[in-house]
Amino acid sequence: MFEMIRTRLMRRFQVKRDEMRKCKGIICPKIKKKLDKWKEESIKYNAIWNGESQYQVTGFHGQFVVNISTSSCDCRKWDLTGIPCEHACASMRVNGLKPEEYVNNCYKVETNLKIYSYAINPTSGQAMWDKSALPPILPPHAAPPKPGRPKKARKRSNLELENNSNRTKLSKKGRKVSCSVCHQVGHNKRWHATQPTPAAQFTPTQPTPTSQNVAPSVAARKKLKVSRKRSTMTPSTSNTPML
Numbered sequence: 627m628f629e630m631i632r633t634r635l636m637r638r639f640q641v642k643r644d645e646m647r648k649c650k651g652i653i654c655p656k657i658k659k660k661l662d663k664w665k666e667e668s669i670k671y672n673a674i675w676n677g678e679s680q681y682q683v684t685g686f687h688g689q690f691v692v693n694i695s696t697s698s699c700d701c702r703k704w705d706l707t708g709i710p711c712e713h714a715c716a717s718m719r720v721n722g723l724k725p726e727e728y729v730n731n732c733y734k735v736e737t738n739l740k741i742y743s744y745a746i747n748p749t750s751g752q753a754m755w756d757k758s759a760l761p762p763i764l765p766p767h768a769a770p771p772k773p774g775r776p777k778k779a780r781k782r783s784n785l786e787l788e789n790n791s792n793r794t795k796l797s798k799k800g801r802k803v804s805c806s807v808c809h810q811v812g813h814n815k816r817w818h819a820t821q822p823t824p825a826a827q828f829t830p831t832q833p834t835p836t837s838q839n840v841a842p843s844v845a846a847r848k849k850l851k852v853s854r855k856r857s858t859m860t861p862s863t864s865n866t867p868m869l
Contacts, residue, residue: 636748639742639745642741646735652735653729654733657709657729661710661725661726664712664715665712665725670686671683671685671712671713672685673716673717673719675720679693679696680694681693681717685713692704692714692717694714694718694728697728699714708730708732714728805817
């Protein structure tokens with residue numbers, strides 16, 4: 627990967643040097659194209675010089691103040707880009723100044739030639755490298771995977787946890803719990819289920835009469851039904867007298 631980056635930088639530096647050497651002006655081609663567009667727009671504005679370094683520029687889009695010494699304009703284009711805007715170009719036209727000379731130095735051809743003047747030296751292939759007597763460098767051992775789902779959320783600091791706490795809910799810190807059964811403070815109704823219940827008091831009971839000692843009542847006797855079976859035997863013919 628490092629070899630690929632070095633090769634690309636070596637090629638890029640040479641391409642940029644060739645482009646800057648072909649430029650005919652003092653600023654880069656793309657910046658010159660943008661400056662020419664703002665020069666054409668500056669025709670729509672009229673500038674009044676105050677005798678020092680400030681100008682009052684008036685046009686269809688309003689009135690602006692341009693300061694040549696501080697490279698600033700009320701529209702903020704010159705302040706942010708470093709390229710004279712249409713209002714600055716209209717101000718420079720009053721005294722015959724060249725807008726190219728007021729462009730920021732980072733857009734000039736001379737600056738770019740200094741940036742890409744350093745050459746990156748070529749290197750030979752891996753087959754031409756000197757062989758070392760040291761043992762080869764081994765890759766680091768991979769850590770064993772941890773059990774469970776990996777955490778993806780970022781670990782927050784204590785200060786973040788305090789600032790991001792839920793502001794819509796009251797904290798239960800310092801709140802006393804009261805029981806809804808005995809109305810005492812310090813526990814709730816679930817606490818009673820964990821306590822041992824007192825032993826039940828012994829109360830003697832009267833012995834219940836058994837069925838052997840109790841005689842059936844009259845009404846019970848009347849309800850009793852006795853089932854009698856009819857005999858199905860037929861009279862024998864041997865005992866019948868002969869007529």
